[in-house]
Amino acid sequence: MALLKEGGTAPDFTGTDQDGKSVSLSEYRGSKVLIYFYPKDDTPGCTAEACAFRDNLPNFNKLGVTVLGVSTDPEAKHRKFADKHSLPFRLVADSDKVIVQAYGVWGPKKFMGKEYMGTSRVSYMIDEAGLIAKVWPKVKPAVHPEEVLGWLQANK
Secondary structure (H helix, E strand, C coil): CCCCCCCCECCCCEEECCCCCEEEHHHHCCCEEEEEECCCCCCHHHHHHHHHHHHHHHHHHHCCEEEEEEECCCHHHHHHHHHHHCCCCEEEECCCCHHHHHCCCEEEEEECCEEEEEECCEEEEECCCCEEEEEECCCCCCCHHHHHHHHHHHCC
C-alpha cells in the first residue's frame, strides 16, 4: 500500500452515495474536497469520526470545503449509517475497491493478531485544481476533523 503524495493529481473517481446518486471527484473541481477513507460503517472508531465530521460540518462549509466519506461498504449500509447518526454529507460506496486502491488505502491490516485486507483510515485534502494539498496518513477518529480544520486555518 503506497499512499499518494502531496502535490500530485488526485485520481478522479465516480461512485454512488448513500442515496444511490452518482458522485465524482471532478464535479467538485474549483472547490476544496476532504476525502476521508474509513474501514466500516457503524463501528466505534468510524462512528466517532463520522459524528465528529457531522458536528464540525458548519466549520468546513464556512471554509468552502466539501467532506466526502469513502468506504467499501455498499449504499444500503451507508444509508443506514447516515440515517442512524444524522450524517449530512455524502458517503461514497466503493464495494469494488477501485477508489481505495487508486488512493493507496487498501492493503494488509492486523487486528488482535489476525491479518486481513482492509481500508486504512487516511484522509486527503484536494485543492481547487484537483491536486493533493495534504495527506493525513495516521488518523485519530474523534479529533481528526479539528486537526483538518486547524490545518485549513493555518493554510488559508
